[in-house]
Amino acid sequence: MSGQQAPAASNLAGPQSAPNPNILETRDLSMVFGGLIALNRVDLSVERDTITALIGPNGSGKTTFFNCITGIYKPTRGQVSLYPADGPKISLRGLPADKVTYMGLARTFQNIRLFNNLTVLENVLIGRHSRMKAGLLGALLRNKRTRQEELDAIDYSFELLVSYGLDHVANELAKNLPYGDQRRLEIVRALATEPKVLLLDEPAAGLNIGETAALKDLIIRVKEAEKISILLIEHDMSLVMNVSQKIFVIDYGILIAQGPPEEIKSDPKVIKAYLGEE
Ligand SMILES: Nc1ncnc2c1ncn2[C@@H]1O[C@H](COP(=O)(O)OP(=O)(O)O)[C@@H](O)[C@H]1O
């Protein structure tokens, strides 16, 4: 790796070269835990304005992938690159989680992580905090500008609750919401960070049929309304096949297939990986 020279012309290619169709790319992404290779040289791309899915049997490395690209784990090797439409490539590898959020990746968790004893609005405000400038000192001094920023954050967060149908419970404690609404709240909190890419880790887990149908509509609406890309980890195959334009399949940390839903559905490698699961 270290001995290689970048092609000399690469820095000059900028203005003429077509914009990258992908908003997010990993190259050669690997994560080793002790003797276990949880991710093995994963090249995954998320195209702009699409919903992309990452599927695979339990323990195949999906959540580890999210942890590696969001700064929770530092990958053992490889690159994680974000290509904003309005600026140069950003390398995310090695950045701390809050920096990654600021750069434009927001996520939800397989096991819901809300602040149970805060209100619905307060949970969204915490997401919004990543876009606020005042910082701790400003919050302590509470000057006029800081107060205005807080009011703006409350407005912004409340508007999101209105958009996604949670304003009527804005002052409820998060723990008192039905499970489906807690999932929804987690997504809204992620949106408050104004992401370029939204990462959802098994959002349908634990939802009933009606809640899953509502989630499907929500995912599609979020993509359209916020004009963002979504990377979805999900076990509910009907949900995945319904919303995704492209699917990546991982097994034992290795990508074994990628393509549109119709292709993935009938791919013998994918069927074999899933049949081996039970
Ligand atoms: N922090 C960790 N330390 C050691 N092993 C881990 C850690 N996180 C995940 N793993 C292992 O990595 C593999 C992939 O796990 P995970 O990414 O959670 O799978 P998935 O989300 O696809 O079900 C599993 O074998 C798991 O036990």
Ligand SMILES: [Mg+2]
């Ligand atoms: Mg997982």
